[in-house]
Amino acid sequence: xxxxxxxxxxxxxxxxxxxxxxPTPEPATPAVTEDEPSATRPPTAGLSxxxxxTAPRPATPTPPSASGLSLSPGPATPxxxxxVRPESRPFPAPTIDDVRELGETDPVLRLNxxxxxxxxxxxxxxxxxxxxxxxxxxxxxxxxxETAGTPVLTRGNRPLLGFDEADAIVTLxxxxxxxxxxxxxxGAHPLGVQIFDGSTVTTAPGDxxxxxxxxxxxxxxxxxxxxxxxDRTASDATILAQFGFTLTPYVSTRETRSR
Amino acid sequence: MxxxxxxxNAALTAENPGLTELLIGFGWEIxxxxxxxxxxxxxxxxxxxxxxxxxxxxxxxxxxxxxQDGSVAFHDDRDxxxxxxxxxxxxxxxxxxxxxxxxxxxxxxxxxxxxVRSSYVRVATRDNRELVRFDVPAGEHRSDDxxxxxxxxxxxxxWKFRALGQGYSTGLRGVAADFGIDL
Numbered sequence: 368x369x370x371x372x373x374x375x376x377x378x379x380x381x382x383x384x385x386x387x388x389x390p391t392p393e394p395a396t397p398a399v400t401e402d403e404p405s406a407t408r409p410p411t412a413g414l415s416x417x418x419x420x421t422a423p424r425p426a427t428p429t430p431p432s433a434s435g436l437s438l439s440p441g442p443a444t445p446x447x448x449x450x451v452r453p454e455s456r457p458f459p460a461p462t463i464d465d466v467r468e469l470g471e472t473d474p475v476l477r478l479n480x481x482x483x484x485x486x487x488x489x490x491x492x493x494x495x496x497x498x499x500x501x502x503x504x505x506x507x508x509x510x511x512x513e514t515a516g517t518p519v520l521t522r523g524n525r526p527l528l529g530f531d532e533a534d535a536i537v538t539l540x541x542x543x544x545x546x547x548x549x550x551x552x553x554g555a556h557p558l559g560v561q562i563f564d565g566s567t568v569t570t571a572p573g574d575x576x577x578x579x580x581x582x583x584x585x586x587x588x589x590x591x592x593x594x595x596x597x598d599r600t601a602s603d604a605t606i607l608a609q610f611g612f613t614l615t616p617y618v619s620t621r622e623t624r625s626r
Numbered sequence: 627m628x629x630x631x632x633x634x635n636a637a638l639t640a641e642n643p644g645l646t647e648l649l650i651g652f653g654w655e656i657x658x659x660x661x662x663x664x665x666x667x668x669x670x671x672x673x674x675x676x677x678x679x680x681x682x683x684x685x686x687x688x689x690x691x692x693x694q695d696g697s698v699a700f701h702d703d704r705d706x707x708x709x710x711x712x713x714x715x716x717x718x719x720x721x722x723x724x725x726x727x728x729x730x731x732x733x734x735x736x737x738x739x740x741x742v743r744s745s746y747v748r749v750a751t752r753d754n755r756e757l758v759r760f761d762v763p764a765g766e767h768r769s770d771d772x773x774x775x776x777x778x779x780x781x782x783x784x785w786k787f788r789a790l791g792q793g794y795s796t797g798l799r800g801v802a803a804d805f806g807i808d809l
Contacts (some may be wrong), residue, residue, distance in 0.1 A: 481682065481809050484689035485798065486731040523665040523732070531734055540665050540730040542689060563731060563798075564809065588689045 457586050463566045469594035470571025470579055476592050478562065483590040486563035488537035490581060494553035495603050496535040497612050498528040499546040501585075505615045507607070510535075516614030519544065539563075542585060549610055550581040551603060560592065570594045580606065630760040630776075630789035638749065638757060639713065640784040647752040650725060651708040652775065654745035664741050665730040668775075670698050670709050671805050675721040678806040684720075685807060698723065710752075711778065713785055722779035724790075724805070728772040728798055737797070740768040747775040749787050760789035767793040772801055 460477035469476065490496070497507040498519060506516030510530055519527040521541040528537050528548050535550055552558050558570040558581050570579040571594060579594040597606050607614070630636060639645050652668045672684035672693060679685065683694045686709060691700040697715035701708045711723065725747060729737050739745075748759040760776055767773055770793030777788050794800045802809040 479682075480690040481685070484687070485809060487733045489733065523663045523730075524659065525662050525732065525734055536733065538732060540667065540732065588691075 457589070457591075460591065463560075463562065463568055463592075466568055468569050468571055469581070469592060471596075474594055476568065477586075478590045478592070480588045482562050482564065482566075483585075483588060484539050484542050486539055488539055488583075488590070489561040490535040490537070490550045491533065491559040491561075492552050492556045493530075493535040493550040493558055493581075495549075495551040496528050496530065497549040497551070497607060497610075499548070499612060500527060500544050501546050503546065503615075505612055506617070507603070507612075507614060517617045537583065542590065543588070545583075545585050545590075547585065548583040549607070549612065550583070551606055552578060552580070568592070573599065575599070582610065628758050630758055630787075632760075632763065632789055632791040635786045635788040636749075636758045637781070638778075638785050638787055640781075640786075642751075642757070645751065646712060646714045648711045648713065648778070649708055649750040649752060649754060650711060650778075651706055651748045651750060652725075652727060652746070653706055653748075654727075655743045657741040657743065659736075659741065662732065662734045662736050664736040664739070665732070666727050666742065666745075667730055668700075668707050668709060669726045669728060669801075670700075670711075671724045671726060671801075671807070672698065672716075672720045673722050673724060673805065674719055677722070677804075680717075680719060682808050720780075722777050724777045725775045726772060726801060727775055728801070731771070731797055738769055738771045739773065739793075745773075745775075747789075749776075758787055758789075760791070762791050767791075770795055771797045 457477070460475055461473060463476055463478060463482065466473045466476045493510065495507060495509050497505070499505045500519045504517050504519055506514065506518055508514045508529060510533060512530070521527055521538050521544065523538070523540065525538045527541055527544055528535065530536070537545065537548065550558055552570070555572065557572045557579065559567060560569070560581065561567045570581055573579050573596065576599055577596045578599045580597050582593040582595050584591045584593065595610075597609065601609075628636065638648070650670075652666075654666055656663050656666075667687055670686040670693075671679050672686075674680055681694075683690075686693050686698045686700050688700055688702055688707075692698070695715055695717050697712050697717070697720075699710045701710055709725065716723070727745070729739060729742075731737050743764060745762045745764075746759060747762070748756055750756045762773060762775060772794035774790040774792045774794075776790050779786055779788060796803075798809045801807075
């Protein structure tokens with residue numbers, strides 16, 4: 368067989384970073400042993416499992432896999448999911464406590480699962496907010512209230528991403544409905560971000576020719592915040608196109624009138 | 627099925643030998659509104675013998691759906707939210723699992739239980755046969771933003787469930803301080 372003497376492809380990052388699957392650990396042995404009910408036990412609510420069983424409910428719920436791939440041969444139980452969890456985590460990234468300013472030096476940070484899900488993610492200084500939900504429904508709104516594309520309203524009667532007075536707000540209770548978002552500043556002021564615990568970060572102000580937009584990406588249950596440089600003179604439509612956003616045509620639906 | 631009052635407890639495994647998998651179901655009604663509504667979130671906290679969370683990873687809710695050991699898992703079918711507990715997998719260092727329901731602290735308002743009615747927690751077997759139920763008393767918690775609905779706790783070699791119905795007016799920050807977690 369011919370020996371492959373070609374040099375190592377150091378330019379192909381994902382091959383170098385590929386994580387080899389680890390063997391699945393043995394499930395924990397039951398810690399609770401069964402014993403006969405004792406007559407000396409205090410009276411309680413009087414519970415019994417003896418009567419006839421109703422239709423069984425589905426097996427233990429299957430949490431969504433972080434990466435969508437599983438090397439486990441069987442169905443993904445919570446324990447199995449927990450076992451693959453370290454391998455399915457994204458690459459390490461700075462936290463919001465590590466970064467004061469998102470820009471050239473620190474372009475990205477990642478919120479943890481709790482920071483990504485509690486309360487509101489508040490972005491100040493944005494002129495335009497663009498969203499794409501998990502179903503790729505896309506829309507935008509300006510600080511002045513002009514909308515385009517399709518709105519996404521959550522169960523709590525709040526938009527998934529919208530403006531509240533001058534601030535753009537991401538509804539974190541429904542973070543799993545968010546795919547990605549883009550916040551575009553205008554003028555000399557950078558963007559500011561605040562989360563529930565009070566932690567803040569700003570984007571770099573840029574210079575005469577460039578400004579930084581804030582790109583928010585959901586990776587499974589974590590939000591990643593990125594500062595991306597764009598041409599300061601570029602229109603919103605140009606910036607949306609650069610990030611691959613295509614606004615979903617909005618079709619208004621109304622109830623049929625009864626006759 | 628039996629109904630509990632605040633502070634009462636029920637022996638689960640002692641009265642039901644072989645019981646290892648539990649379904650903890652939560653329910654409530656929200657008074658409809660055209661504006662922003664309160665959004666309730668169940669949260670399970672796996673605590674040590676001192677009542678502190680073992681770590682930030684020992685929380686289970688909609689965005690952290692399985693505990694690290696796989697013993698507690700969140701399940702949401704939109705109409706009813708539930709947390710499943712596999713008692714056999716609960717680590718020995720976990721002395722109790724506290725079930726908290728908080729109103730999501732969205733800055734656009736309705737951050738308390740004032741618009742919440744008929745809230746309850748129920749404990750059932752895996753095949754959904756109800757063992758105990760606790761209807762959280764309404765009225766006295768309207769200004770609270772977090773309620774502890776109940777807790778599963780070890781009692782010798784067994785597990786019991788206690789109805790709590792205790793509220794926080796300090797929100798998730800109060801919960802974080804009491805249980806030693808970062809929120």
